[in-house]
Amino acid sequence: MKARKGEVIVELWQISKENKNPPSWVEEAFEGHQIRWGGPQTGFDDKLLQLSGGWIINFGKIGDYLEFDRGKFTIISEKRFKKDYSQV
Helix, strand or coil: CEEEECCEEEEEEECCCCCCCCCHHHHHHHHCCCEEEEECCCCEEEEEEEEEECCEEEEEECCCEEEEECCEEEEECHHHHHHHCEEC
């Protein structure tokens, strides 16, 4: 989905394991190992989406949002999405 954050339009995906047809940029992020689900192999809960960014690892839970803006991924909480974003 597209959403407005201030004056900027960004791409967002609400984190979900149920969505079988995520946007192509989400599929590419999984294929490029930029994001992955937790699980036994990672030592983290399998309901957490892991966002790898070099030395820093961020997590998003189901219902949060993954933002893609100018080649950069950011995890956005559902509460912050409702406060700072408006769907376009």
